[in-house]
Amino acid sequence: MISKEQISADYQTIQDEICQSLELLDGKARFEEEIWERDGGGGGRTRVIQNGNILEKGGVNFSAVHGRLPEAVKKAFKVEQDDFFATGVSIVIHPNHPLVPIIHMNIRYFEMPSSFDTDQPLRWFGGGIDLTPHYVYEEDARFFHGNLKDVCDRYNQDFYHRFKAWADDYFFIKHRQETRGIGGIFYDRLTATEDVSWNDIFEFSKSVGRTFAPVYTELVNRHRHETFTEQQQQWQYARRSRYAEFNLVYDAGTKFGLETNGRIESILMSLPPTAKWLYNHTPEAGSEEEKTQSLLIKGINWV
Amino acid sequence: MISKEQISADYQTIQDEICQSLELLDGKARFEEEIWERDGGGGGRTRVIQNGNILEKGGVNFSAVHGRLPEAVKKAFKVEQDDFFATGVSIVIHPNHPLVPIIHMNIRYFEMPSSFDTDQPLRWFGGGIDLTPHYVYEEDARFFHGNLKDVCDRYNQDFYHRFKAWADDYFFIKHRQETRGIGGIFYDRLTATEDVSWNDIFEFSKSVGRTFAPVYTELVNRHRHETFTEQQQQWQYARRSRYAEFNLVYDAGTKFGLETNGRIESILMSLPPTAKWLYNHTPEAGSEEEKTQSLLIKGINWV
Numbered sequence: 001m002i003s004k005e006q007i008s009a010d011y012q013t014i015q016d017e018i019c020q021s022l023e024l025l026d027g028k029a030r031f032e033e034e035i036w037e038r039d040g041g042g043g044g045r046t047r048v049i050q051n052g053n054i055l056e057k058g059g060v061n062f063s064a065v066h067g068r069l070p071e072a073v074k075k076a077f078k079v080e081q082d083d084f085f086a087t088g089v090s091i092v093i094h095p096n097h098p099l100v101p102i103i104h105m106n107i108r109y110f111e112m113p114s115s116f117d118t119d120q121p122l123r124w125f126g127g128g129i130d131l132t133p134h135y136v137y138e139e140d141a142r143f144f145h146g147n148l149k150d151v152c153d154r155y156n157q158d159f160y161h162r163f164k165a166w167a168d169d170y171f172f173i174k175h176r177q178e179t180r181g182i183g184g185i186f187y188d189r190l191t192a193t194e195d196v197s198w199n200d201i202f203e204f205s206k207s208v209g210r211t212f213a214p215v216y217t218e219l220v221n222r223h224r225h226e227t228f229t230e231q232q233q234q235w236q237y238a239r240r241s242r243y244a245e246f247n248l249v250y251d252a253g254t255k256f257g258l259e260t261n262g263r264i265e266s267i268l269m270s271l272p273p274t275a276k277w278l279y280n281h282t283p284e285a286g287s288e289e290e291k292t293q294s295l296l297i298k299g300i301n302w303v
Numbered sequence: 304m305i306s307k308e309q310i311s312a313d314y315q316t317i318q319d320e321i322c323q324s325l326e327l328l329d330g331k332a333r334f335e336e337e338i339w340e341r342d343g344g345g346g347g348r349t350r351v352i353q354n355g356n357i358l359e360k361g362g363v364n365f366s367a368v369h370g371r372l373p374e375a376v377k378k379a380f381k382v383e384q385d386d387f388f389a390t391g392v393s394i395v396i397h398p399n400h401p402l403v404p405i406i407h408m409n410i411r412y413f414e415m416p417s418s419f420d421t422d423q424p425l426r427w428f429g430g431g432i433d434l435t436p437h438y439v440y441e442e443d444a445r446f447f448h449g450n451l452k453d454v455c456d457r458y459n460q461d462f463y464h465r466f467k468a469w470a471d472d473y474f475f476i477k478h479r480q481e482t483r484g485i486g487g488i489f490y491d492r493l494t495a496t497e498d499v500s501w502n503d504i505f506e507f508s509k510s511v512g513r514t515f516a517p518v519y520t521e522l523v524n525r526h527r528h529e530t531f532t533e534q535q536q537q538w539q540y541a542r543r544s545r546y547a548e549f550n551l552v553y554d555a556g557t558k559f560g561l562e563t564n565g566r567i568e569s570i571l572m573s574l575p576p577t578a579k580w581l582y583n584h585t586p587e588a589g590s591e592e593e594k595t596q597s598l599l600i601k602g603i604n605w606v
Contacts, residue, residue: 034583048582057582175561175570241574248551249561258478258552265583267478271544273581277574279351279360280337 002202007109008064008087010202012045014107014209015062015089019047021213022060022093025220026052031060036263040067042085046266050273054100054224058093059269065260072259079122085111088127089209090253092270093216098236099223101133101140102181102243104270105212106253107205125205126188128163129212130171131219132181132243134236135288136295138302140219141182145302148185151211155204156196160303163187168298173246178296180246235289238281240272247271305505310412311367311390313505315348317410317512318365318392322350324516325363325396328523329355334363339566343370345388349569353576357403357527361396362572368563375562382425388414391430392512393556395573396519401539402526404436404443405484405546407573408515409556410508428508429491431466432515433474434522435484435546437539438591439598441605443522444485448605451488454514458507459499463606466490471601476549481599483549538592541584543575550574 019031029052037043044063049055064087074082088108095102107127114121131144145164152159163185171180185208192198247254247270257267283289322334332355340346347366352358367390377385391411398405410430417424434447448467455462466488474483488511495501550557550573560570586592 050582057580059582175567237577241578244547244578244580245551245571248548264478268548268580269582271580274540274577274579275544275547276577277360277547277571278576279353279362279572280568 001198004085004087004109004111007202010206011064011087011089011107011109011209012062014206015045015047015060017210018089018091018213019049019060021217022049022055022058025213025217026055028053029055036266038063038065038067038263039261040065042066044263044266046263046269048269052096054095054097054220056094056096057269057273059091059266061090061266061269063088063090063262063266065262067260070259073256079112081112081122083113090270091212094240094272095220097224097226098134098228098232099226100220101131102240102272103129103131103212103216103219105129105209107209109205124189124191125201126190127205127208128167128170128184128186129208129215130167130181130184130186132239133292134239135232136182136292140222141295141300141302144182144184144215144219147211147215149303151204151207152185154207155200159187159204160185165299171246172250172298173242174250176242176245178242178293179298180243180296182295182300182302183298234276234278235283237272237274237276238278240275241277244271244275304501307367307388307390307412307414310505313509314367314390314392314410314412314512315365317509318348318350318363320513321392321394321516322352322363324520325352325358325361328516328520329358331356332358339569341366341368341370341566342564343368345369347566347569349566349572351572355399357398357400357523359397359399360572360576362394362569364393364569364572366391366393366565366569368565370563373562376559382415384415384425386416393573394515397543397575398523400527400529401437401531401535402529403523404434405543405575406432406434406515406519406522408432408512410512412508427492427494428504429493430508430511431470431473431487431489432511432518433470433484433487433489435542436595437542438535439485439595443525444598444603444605447485447487447518447522450514450518452606454507454510455488457510458503462490462507463488468602474549475553475601476545477553479545479548481545481596482601483546483599485598485603485605486601537579537581538586540577540579541581543578544580547574547578 029049031047031049034046042065047060049058066085068082069084091105093103109125111121111123149160167183167186170186332352334350334352337349345368350363352361369388371385372387394408396406412428414426452463470486470489473489
């Protein structure tokens, strides 16, 4: 069985690889690192990149924390014990260019000591990647989902189908009845079964992590040299406000962080640099903005 | 006993008065009104003012809704019945000028039919006014709190003391350990007692509503003609992002609206026009920004 130390070490390596790729992609900005310790146990490496050629604000965070779960989280997790260990890599990138998408990736592992009725620790993997284009391009959506399907298919034929539907449900802004973007994959509490071993799940988790950089590099390079208008920039700011709504109202990782006394600036690193709430803004009929809005729904099959 | 129709009618009058005062104050922008109906019962008059001389984005909303409470709200309210009636006026103003404060005012009334153990309906008043200066000026804070104290003192000698402390606790961004602004007054589930009649509470509620316009007019006029720097504007945008955090994560009215299928654009009208999340932003030692930050704490006695 893979140890939590091994998982945490491999996740750190993935953080390093991704930061290197993103600096190459940007060509100007460099990550700044802050090492932090958590009251109650563990800590992390927050890495933030800002004001780049293309990366306006992004974070690639690693953490490995342990301690005792607050009551609210125990209830949400439906567990009795309260000692926990959690490690993960979490990324959000806000580009400065409205035709380049926002992206999010997260891989994580959670463990608690064995409970009374078993000598095995309680443990699971979770994670996902999802894309939030300010403007949805169908060929980009097909490329993105196609790559995620390839990663999933390497480990289990059901993964893509299940995790794509899960992402549609998870990255959903209920009060707007719209998806955050074009989805991707999302999975949580993934444990070994007859079909999938712990080792498969761990390898799958790392493959998800390693899919992020090449896929995002391609998407950025497809659009970074296109010109854009002031109107498109305004639409970008409006879309970012929806992103902030999702993260502050619904995102489980954000809630977990706020409730477990996490490092606020690392948790809220995901929030956009400039966002605008325009009152009752409705895109013009027949516009690209309206087309994007019409594609922010669940259940589109992109592959 | 005052009827809900009377309360709702008087609240509408207060909405009219306030809109008139704010148009005079701004001198350029006019309110646009949308009349809406709620699936399930009732509706409202949303009035929004935008891109004025000084009022960048503001809403003065009236609503009177009825129907059945969702389970989550019943639990939060600790009530058994589910028929409800709620009416109120709710205001948030975001000025375009960083030296002019953000302001919020709300007065509301809630009623449910009598429960088994009493023939009286369950009913209460709630409300408050609080100020969120981008830059805290002590003389403005004293003026603001002094006026609120005067209104409170007209009805009950304990009101200001109780409701000021309540505002400090309520308008608190827990994950930042800072108050949203310099507070004000906040009260909820206010019912008649030996000392205060229903009529007193109703009159107090209307006086709170009628304090808003003259007090905000004075605060705007104190600063609207002062020049400001680009750096001060950036600080304004950063402070607005904290305002958005509070409203999306903690504000009970926002949660109630999102959970009772309220009109989204009316509920989220409170969110700022342009906001910025700057990573790990810390004001310079000795700056005005640092002074403001140091005053965003509970328990300051301004009167």
